[in-house]
Amino acid sequence: EAGVAQSPRYKIIEKRQSVAFWCNPISGHATLYWYQQILGQGPKLLIQFQNNGVVDDSQLPKDRFSAERLKGVDSTLKIQPAKLEDSAVYLCASSSPRDSSHLGAFFGQGTRLTVV
Amino acid sequence: QKEVEQDPGPLSVPEGAIVSLNCTYSNSAFQYFMWYRQYSRKGPELLMYTYSSGNKEDGRFTAQVDKSSKYISLFIRDSQPSDSATYLCAMGRRSYIPTFGRGTSLIVHP
Numbered sequence A: 001e002a003g004v005a006q007s008p009r010y011k012i013i014e015k016r017q018s019v020a021f022w023c024n025p026i027s028g029h030a031t032l033y034w035y036q037q038i039l040g041q042g043p044k045l046l047i048q049f050q051n052n053g054v055v056d057d058s059q060l061p062k063d064r065f066s067a068e069r070l071k072g073v074d075s076t077l078k079i080q081p082a083k084l085e086d087s088a089v090y091l092c093a094s095s096s097p098r099d100s101s102h103l104g105a106f107f108g109q110g111t112r113l114t115v116v
Numbered sequence B: 001q002k003e004v005e006q007d008p009g010p011l012s013v014p015e016g017a018i019v020s021l022n023c024t025y026s027n028s029a030f031q032y033f034m035w036y037r038q039y040s041r042k043g044p045e046l047l048m049y050t051y052s053s054g055n056k057e058d059g060r061f062t063a064q065v066d067k068s069s070k071y072i073s074l075f076i077r078d079s080q081p082s083d084s085a086t087y088l089c090a091m092g093r094r095s096y097i098p099t100f101g102r103g104t105s106l107i108v109h110p
Helices: none
Strands: A005-007 A010-013 A019-024 A031-037 A044-050 A053-056 A065-068 A075-079 A088-095 A111-115 B011-014 B019-025 B032-038 B045-050 B054-058 B061-066 B071-076 B085-092 B104-109
Touching: A005 A088, A010 A019, A019 A088, A019 A111, A031 A075, A044 A065, A044 A075, A075 A088, B011 B019, B019 B085, B019 B104, B032 B061, B045 B054, B045 B061, B071 B085
Parallel strands: A010 A111, B011 B104
Antiparallel strands: A005 A019, A019 A075, A031 A044, A031 A088, A044 A053, A065 A075, A088 A111, B019 B071, B032 B045, B032 B085, B054 B061, B061 B071, B085 B104
8 A cells, every 4th residue: 555645855945935745645545634743843733634625724824824635635735935933844644534444644754844 | 731741752761671651631522542653754653542541452562541640651562672763642532633742752772
């Protein structure tokens, strides 16, 4: 079973620039999550999709962050303009409510963003 | 007070030791309790999950939940250098939107 794919793995940008991250979830997983993990902290949920609809985006800084999941499969997360405090690892995860043997989510390797 | 508290460590133990990792939480609505392992520069990997109070065992790993004390633990028996990683506790309510602890860094030295 292929895992959650994310790209790019690393990105360095200057503050006020824009950046986009891409995620391809595990095939058949209806639920997709974007997390932000700042160094030394646990992942913080930014947004959760169920198919192509947003379930929870209460912690997404909507003035600069946006996310979409066209056709309920791949997803992109964008930051525009970036700030220094956005430096973090952005993790994508997916899960399937129908998979009763695995209540948890599968995570990708993440995109490490450095804003300078 | 944070919803989930977890000591960041690092916790350094010799190979073969029994490791105890813990989290406390404040939200009594949490129903799902999970432990993730995260190697350096990798995404978190689910190790264990439980739905209620009690113990759950899987090989060398035992997860324990005490909802009355709002306290969860992960025990690792016969620890190996390959267990060196950051261990994240996570918990959630009915829908799967977990709140993570900050993680405990574990170092198992030969």
